[in-house]
Amino acid sequence: MPSDKLAEVAATTDVERIEAPITWKAYLMCAFAAFGGIYFGYDSGYINGVKAMPYFIHQQTGLPYPPAGASDEESAYFVLESWRDSLITSILSAGTFFGAIIAGDLADFIGRRLTIISGCGVFMVGVILQTASTGLGLLVAGRLVAGFGVGFVSAIIILYMSECSPRKIRGAVVSGYQFAITIGLLLAACVDYATQDRPDTGSYRIPIAIQMLWALILGAGIAYLPESPRYFVKRGKLDNAATVLARLRGQPIDSDYVQHELAEIVANHEYELSVVPQGSYWSSWTNCFKGSLFKPSSNLRRTILGTSMQMMQQWTGVNFIFYFGTSFFTQLGTISNPFFISLITTLVNVLSTPISFWTIERFGRRPLLIWGALGMLICEFLVAIMGTADGQNPATVRAMISFICIYIFFFASTWGPGAWVVIGEIFPLPIRSRGVALSTSSNWLWNCIITVITPYLVGPDRGNLGARVFFLWGSLCTACFVYAYFLVPETKGLSLEQVDKMLEETTPRNSSRWVPHSTFAGERGLTEKGTLAPEVLADVERKGSVV
Numbered sequence: 172m173p174s175d176k177l178a179e180v181a182a183t184t185d186v187e188r189i190e191a192p193i194t195w196k197a198y199l200m201c202a203f204a205a206f207g208g209i210y211f212g213y214d215s216g217y218i219n220g221v222k223a224m225p226y227f228i229h230q231q232t233g234l235p236y237p238p239a240g241a242s243d244e245e246s247a248y249f250v251l252e253s254w255r256d257s258l259i260t261s262i263l264s265a266g267t268f269f270g271a272i273i274a275g276d277l278a279d280f281i282g283r284r285l286t287i288i289s290g291c292g293v294f295m296v297g298v299i300l301q302t303a304s305t306g307l308g309l310l311v312a313g314r315l316v317a318g319f320g321v322g323f324v325s326a327i328i329i330l331y332m333s334e335c336s337p338r339k340i341r342g343a344v345v346s347g348y349q350f351a352i353t354i355g356l357l358l359a360a361c362v363d364y365a366t367q368d369r370p371d372t373g374s375y376r377i378p379i380a381i382q383m384l385w386a387l388i389l390g391a392g393i394a395y396l397p398e399s400p401r402y403f404v405k406r407g408k409l410d411n412a413a414t415v416l417a418r419l420r421g422q423p424i425d426s427d428y429v430q431h432e433l434a435e436i437v438a439n440h441e442y443e444l445s446v447v448p449q450g451s452y453w454s455s456w457t458n459c460f461k462g463s464l465f466k467p468s469s470n471l472r473r474t475i476l477g478t479s480m481q482m483m484q485q486w487t488g489v490n491f492i493f494y495f496g497t498s499f500f501t502q503l504g505t506i507s508n509p510f511f512i513s514l515i516t517t518l519v520n521v522l523s524t525p526i527s528f529w530t531i532e533r534f535g536r537r538p539l540l541i542w543g544a545l546g547m548l549i550c551e552f553l554v555a556i557m558g559t560a561d562g563q564n565p566a567t568v569r570a571m572i573s574f575i576c577i578y579i580f581f582f583a584s585t586w587g588p589g590a591w592v593v594i595g596e597i598f599p600l601p602i603r604s605r606g607v608a609l610s611t612s613s614n615w616l617w618n619c620i621i622t623v624i625t626p627y628l629v630g631p632d633r634g635n636l637g638a639r640v641f642f643l644w645g646s647l648c649t650a651c652f653v654y655a656y657f658l659v660p661e662t663k664g665l666s667l668e669q670v671d672k673m674l675e676e677t678t679p680r681n682s683s684r685w686v687p688h689s690t691f692a693g694e695r696g697l698t699e700k701g702t703l704a705p706e707v708l709a710d711v712e713r714k715g716s717v718v
Contacts, residue, residue: 180409181427182434182692182703189435189666189690191420191428193337198344200419201336203392205347207287207328210294210385211321212355216517217378218260218314219494220363220510222251226374231255231307253630255307257623260494262311264619266297266318268612271326273319275608279455283331283399283604290323291390295383302380305372317382318615324389326611330604333595334399335419338666342531345595346524346588353521353583355385356493360517364510401600401667404436407715409708412436431692434703436600438691439668441707443599444714459602459609467660468674470602476658477594477610483651484590485617487547488644489582492516492575495625500572512572519576523583535663535683536589537655543585544652550578551645558638571638586651590614596662596670656680 183189191197221227228251229236237249251259270290277286297317304310328348336344362378369377397419403412413433417424420432447458447470462469491499496516500509531539554571561567598606628636628643636643661683662670669687677685696704 179698179700179702179705180413180434180437180708181430181701182438182690182697183427183431183701184690184693184697186669186687186690188428188431189668189692190338190432191422191426193340194421196421197337197419198340200396201332201340201344202347203396204287204328204332204335205344205351206385206392207324207389208348208351208353209355209358210382210389211325212352212357213359213385214263214294214317214321214355214382215352215490216356216359216493217363217382218263219496219513220360220367221375221378222256222259223509224363224367224374225249226370226372230305230372253626256626256630258311259307259314260626261619261622263314263318263321264615264622266315267322267325267615268318268619270319270322271608271612271615272322274323274326274611275605277323278327278330278402278604278608279405282402283327283334284393284396286327287324287331287393288390290320290327291386292320293317293323294320294386296320298379298382298386302376320386322611322615325615326608327604329591329595329611330607331399333592333607333667334401334603335397337420338669339664340532341596342536342588342592342663343528345592346527346531348591349527349583349588350521350524353517353524353587357514357517357521360510360514364514367510400433401436401440401603404433404440404711405600405715407712409433409437409712434692435666435668435690437711438695438703438707439671440600441695441711442691443601443671444710447601449601449714455602456605459605467678468671470599470606473597473599473674474602474606474609476597477606478613479654480590480593480659481610481614482617483654484586485614485621486644486647486651487544487582487586488551488621488641488647489579489587490618490621491625491640491644492579493520494622495629499629515572516576516579519579520583520587523580524587526584527588530584531588531592532663535661536593537659537661537679537683539585540589540593540655540659541652543581543589544648544655546581547578547586548645548648548652550574550581551641551648554578555638555641555645558641562638593659593662596665596667597660597674599671600667661685 225236228249231251234249274286294317297313297320300313300316301310304313332345333341362381366374366377397415400412400416413424416433417429420429422429447461458470459474460471462471464471466472496513500512554574557567557571594607594610629640658679660679665673668691673682673685692703695707698704
C-alpha cells in the first residue's frame with residue numbers, strides 16, 4: 172500500500188500545470204551535472220596533441236629525433252606507426268562502449284548519482300595508470316580502464332540531466348553538457364600546447380595527470396545534488412521521489428506543482444508498465460527491442476532512433492579533427508604550427524556551442540539537426556575538392572582551414588548538443604536507463620571504429636588520402652541530413668511524459684505540430700477530490716524494481 176505521506180497525490184488534467192515554474196536554484200543544480208562533459212572532452216582531446224609530441228614519439232617508437240633544421244620531407248619518418256596511433260586512440264572508446272552498457276544496469280541498481288560517482292573513481296584509476304606509463308602496454312591499459320569510467324559518466328549524466336531538468340530548459344541544460352565537452356577539448360589543447368616541447372616525460376604526463384582534477388570536482392559535486400525523482404518512481408519509492416522533486420523545483424513538498432508533476436510521472440510509469448510488463452533481468456534488456464519497427468512509439472523504434480542518432484553524430488567526422496587534426500595539419504606540409512591550428516579549431520568549437528542554448532529551445536531539435544547536417548556536408552565537400560585540386564597551395568590550405576572552422580561551427584551548434592538532447596528525451600521510464608546506455612555505447616562503438624580505421628585512411632604509410640578523406644565525411648553527412656528529415660521527431664517544450672504521448676500520436680515529420688491535449692494522470696484515473704487514483708499509486712509502489 173502507499174505510504175501515509177503519499178496516500179493522496181494531487182493530480183491535474185491541465186497540461187500546463189504538470190511542472191513548477193523554473194527557478195535559478197533548479198537551473199544551477201541541473202547545470203552543474205554538465206560539468207561531466209569537461210573530463211569527457213579533456214580525455215578525448217589530450218591524446219591528439221600527445222601523439223604528435225617529439226618526446227612521446229621517440230619514447231614509443233625509439234626513432235631518433237630529426238636533426239635541427241630538417242625539412243618536412245626529412246622529418247616525415249618521425250611519426251607514430253598507423254597501428255600504434257590507432258591502438259592508443261581507439262582503446263579508450265572500447266572501454267567506454269562497455270562502460271556505458273554496464274552503467275545502464277548500475278543506474279537502476281544503485282541510482283544515477285552513485286553510478287556517476289563510481290565512474291569518477293574508475294576513471295581516476297585509469298589516469299594513474301596512464302600517468303605512470305613509460306611504454307605502450309601500461310598506457311593502453313590505463314586508457315582502457317579510464318574508458319570504463321568515461322562510459323559510466325557519459326551515459327548517466329545525460330540520463331540524470333534529462334530526468335531532473337524542467338522541460339522548458341531541458342534542451343539548453345543538456346546542451347551545456349556538449350559545451351562542457353568543448354571546454355574540455357580546449358583545455359586539453361592548451362595544456363598540450365604548453366608542454367609539447369618539454370624534453371622529458373612531463374610533456375605527456377602533465378596533460379594526463381590533470382584529468383584527475385575534473386573527476387574529483389564532478390564526483391564531489393554530484394554527491395551534494397539530489398537523486399533523480401524518476402529513479403525513485405521506478406523503484407516504487409514515491410515518498411523519496413516527492414522529496415527530491417521538491418528540492419529540484421524549489422517548492423514545498425505539498426505544493427500543487429510538485430504533486431501534479433509527481434502524479435504525471437507516476438501515472439505515465441504505470442501506463443508504460445501496462446504496455447510492456449516487467450519480467451526478469453534479461454527481459455529488461457529485451458524490452459528495449461519490443462514492438463513494431465514501423466510504429467514511432469515502439470521501444471524497438473526508440474532504441475534504433477537513439478543508437479542511430481549517436482552513430483550519425485560520429486559519422487559527421489568531427490572527431491577526425493579533434494583526434495587526428497594535429498597530425499592531419501602536419502601532413503598538409505604548408506602549416507608551420509599545426510598545434511596552433513588545432514587550438515583554433517577547438518576554440519571555434521567552444522565559442523559556437525553556446526548558440527545552441529537558445530536555438531535548441533527557440534527553433535527545436537529537428538530543424539537544428541536538418542540544417543546542421545546540410546551546412547556540414549557543404550563545407551566538407553568544399554574542403555575535399557580544394558585539397559584534391561590544389562592542396563599544395565598555401566592560399567588553398569588557408570581556405571580549407573577556414574571551411575573546416577565553419578564546418579565545426581555547424582557541428583558545435585547543432586549535432587554536437589542535439590544528438591545528446593534527443594536520446595535523453597525519447598525513452599519511457601521502464602527502459603530509459605538502458606536505452607540511453609545503448610545509445611551512448613553506440614556513440615562510443617562508432618567512435619572506436621572511426622579511430623581504428625582513420626589512421627589507415629590518412630596515414631602516409633597506408634591509405635594516404637589526405638584531404639580526400641573529407642569526401643567520405645561529406646557523404647556520411649549527407650546520410651545524416653536524410654536521416655534527420657525522415658526519422659527525428661520534435662520534442663521541444665514537452666515533458667518526458669508528453670514525449671511518450673507525442674510519439675504515439677504522430678510521425679516524425681509532423682511532430683512539430685503536435686500539441687499536448689491531456690495528462691496521463693487524467694487518463695489513468697482521478698478521484699472526486701482531484702487526486703491520483705490510489706490503485707495507480709499502489710500499483711507503482713508494488714512493482715517498484717531495479718529492472
